[in-house]
Amino acid sequence: MFKRTLLLLGAVGGGFLIATVWPDAPAALRARLAQGGFLTFGPVVAGSPALTPAATPKPEEPGLVRLTQDQVAKVGIRTEAVRGGRLARHLHVPGTIVPSANNTARIAVKTQGTVAELRKGLGDRVAKGEVVALLDSREIADAKGEYLAARLSAALQKTLYERDQSLWDKRISSEQQYLRSQASYEELKVKVDSARRKLTFLGLGPAEIEALPNLPAAQFERQEIRSPIAGRIVERRVDLGAAVGRDNLETELYSVVNLTQVWVDLAVSPGDLPLAREGQVVTVRTQATDESTEGRIVFIGPVLDQNTRAARVVAELPNPDERWRPGSFVSAEIAVSDKPVRTLVPSEAIQTIGGKPTVFVRVEGGFEARPVGVGRSDDGNVEVTNGLEPGDVIVVANSFILKAELGKSAAED
Template sequence: MSRLLIPVLLALAGGVLIATWWPGAPDAVRTMLAGARGAAAPAKPEPHAAAGPEPERSGLVKLTDDQVGKAGIRTDGVGGGNLSRHLHVPGTIVPNANLTARIAVKTTGTVVELRKGLGDKVAKGEVVALLDSREIADAKGEYLAARVSAALQKTLYERDKELWDRRISSEQQYLRSQASYQDLKVKEDAARRKLTFLGLSQAEIQALPNQPEAQFERQEIRSPLGGKVVERRVDLGAAVGRDNLETELYSVVDLSTVWVDLAVSPGDLPLVREGQTVAVRAEATGGAARGRIVIIVPVLDQATRAARVVAELANPDETWRPGSFVGAEIVISDKPVRVLIPASAIQTLEGRPNVFVRVAAGFEARPLKLGRSDDAAVEVTEGLEPGEAVAVANTFTLKSELGKAAAED
C-alpha cells in the first residue's frame, strides 16, 4: 500500500511546482494540475489590488488663491458688450471756427486805450478798446442834426395836417409839409444806419443826445464773442482803419469746445460718416476724451492727398490746447454681442483657442468657438456662458503650468 502511495504524492508535488513556476504551460494542463492541487489542499482567495487615486481632469491647473495672487493672474466675469472696429488716424487740435471772432474797427482813427492783453478773458459785448475818430464825430453830428430837423418838421407837419382837416389852410401847404417831413425822416434813418455800420449799438445811438460834445470823437470797441484773447494786433496810439491800415485789434476764441482736424486717407474715407464717435488721446499728457465727427470736407488736401475730417470735442476745463498733436480712433462699427471676452484671455492649446475658467481647484482650460473680433475683444459663440469667471491677465503663466503638468505625466 505504501508503495502505491509514494508515486501519487510525487506526481502531486510536481504538478504544484509546474503550475506555480511555469505560467506559460497550456491551460488544460494548468487546469488539471490546479484541480489536482485543489483536491490536495483548499485554494486561498487571491487578495484584491488596492484602489489607486482617481485620475485628474485634463486641462486642470491647481492653484490656491494665494498662488493666483502672487502670479498676478487677474480674473473677470464673462458678459455681453459691444464689438467695435476702429480706424486710427493722426489729428491736430484747432479752435472751433464757429466760436472764433476778430475784433475789428470800421472807421479810421487812433487807439487811445487797450483794455485786454493776451490770455485775458472777455465777455460778449465787453469794451476791449477805445478809439478816437474824426469820422465817428462827423457821423454823430450828422445824425443829431438830421434828428432835430426831422423832429421839427414833424411838428410842422402835424400842425398843417390839423389846419387842413379844419379847412383853415390849403391842401398844398399840407402836402408840402408832409413831403418835407418824409424827406428829413429818410435822412435821419440814413444817418442812424451809418452809425450802426461804424460799430455803434442802438443803445449808444439813443444816448447820443445826452452825450457831451467833447466825447463825440470817442468810440468804444466791443467784443462780439465771449472767450479768451489769443492775439493782439495793435499797440497803444496806433492808427487804424481803412487805406492800408490795420483794422483788426484782437482775436478772441471760445475754447469751451474745440475741433480735431483728422487726416483720413482716401481709401478709408468711405468708412467715415458724420456723427461717428471719435476717441482722442494726447500722447504727451495722457489725456483722453470722446467727441463726434461734425464735418467731412469733400476736397482732398493738395499737399498730403488726405481728406480733412473734423470732430468736435467738449473742452470745459480748457485742457485741450489748439496746436496739440493727438491720436484718434474713429469707431466705424459698433455691434452688440452676447458673450465678449478680452483678446488677452485667449491662449492657443493644441491648435485651438482656449480660455482658463476659474474653478474651485484653480483654473480649467476650456476650448472655445470664436466669432467676430475687434481691436481688443473677441466674440465667443460656443464654450462660455455669461457669469463665468475667466483669467484675463498673465494667462501665459497658466499655459506654462499646464505644459509642465503634461510633460511630467
C-alpha cells in the same frame, strides 16, 4: 549573439532549478525573476505579488493645469467671471485741438482813427459787448454830427408837416402846401435812417445812438470798441496811439476765442473715410496726461488734402474748464459700431491650442483648457459663440503661462 543565447539558457535553467529543487524560494526572488523578464515554472500561489501589477499613480485629467493659490498669485494670473457686453469697433486717427470757428472773433475797427485806450491785455477775459478799446476818429465825429443834424431837421419838418396837415383839414391852407410839407418830412426821415445805418455800420449800438443828443461835444470823436463774443484775448495786434483803419493800416485790434467748446481736426485716410459719419461719437485722448473726453463729428470734408491725401474730419468737444488747449496733438477713436453680445471675453484670454481657440476655466483643483467658438471682435474683446456661459470664471491675464504648463505636461507624457 552566442553570449546572449548562453545567458538566456542559463536563466531558463536557473529558474527551472529554483522551481524544482527549491520550491519554497522567497516570493521576492521569484518576483524579481518575473520583473526581469525571466520565465518561471513550477507552482505559484494565486494572488502572490509576482502576478499583481505594481501600483501606479492616477493619471492627470487631460487639459487640466494644477496650481495652488500661492502659485496663481505669484505668476500674476487674474480671473474674471464671463459676462455679456457691447462689441464696439473704433477707428484710430491722429488729431489736433483747434479753436472752434463758431467761437472765434476778431475785434476790428471800421473807420480811420487813433487808438486812445487799450483796456485788455493777452489772456484777459471779456464779456460779450464789453468795451475793450477807445478810438479817436474824425470820421466817427462827422457821422455823429450828420445823424444829429438829420434828426433835428426831421423833427422840425415834422412839426411843420403836422401844422400844414391841420390847416388842410380845416381847409385853411392849400393842399399843395400840405403835400409839399409831407414830402419834405418823408425825405428827412430817409436821411435820418441813412445816418443811423451809417453809425451802426461804424460800430455804434442802438443805445449809443439814442444817447447821442445828450453826448458832450468833446466826446464826439471818441468811439468805444466792443467785443462781439465772450472769451479770452489771445492776440493783440496794435499798440497805444497806433493809427488804424483803411488805406493799408491795421484794422484788427484783438482776437478773442471762447474755449468752452473746441474742435479736433482729424486726418482720416480715404480707405477709412466711409466709416466716418456726422454725429458719430469720438473719444479724444492725450498721451501727455492720459486725459480723455468725448465729442461728436460735426463736419466731414468733401475734398482730400493735396499733401497728405487725407480727408478733414472735425469733431466738437465740450471744454468747460479749458483744459483742452488749441495746438495740442491728440489721438482719437471714432466709434464705428456698437452691438450687444451675450458672452464677451478679453482678447488676451484666448489662446490657440491644437489649432483651436481655447480659454482656461477655473475649476476645482486648477484650470481647465476649454476649446471655444469665437465670433466677432473689436479693439480688445472677442465674442464667444459656444463653450462658455455667463458666470464661468476664466483667466483674463497671463493665460500664456497656463498654456506653457499644459505644453510641458504633454511633452513629459
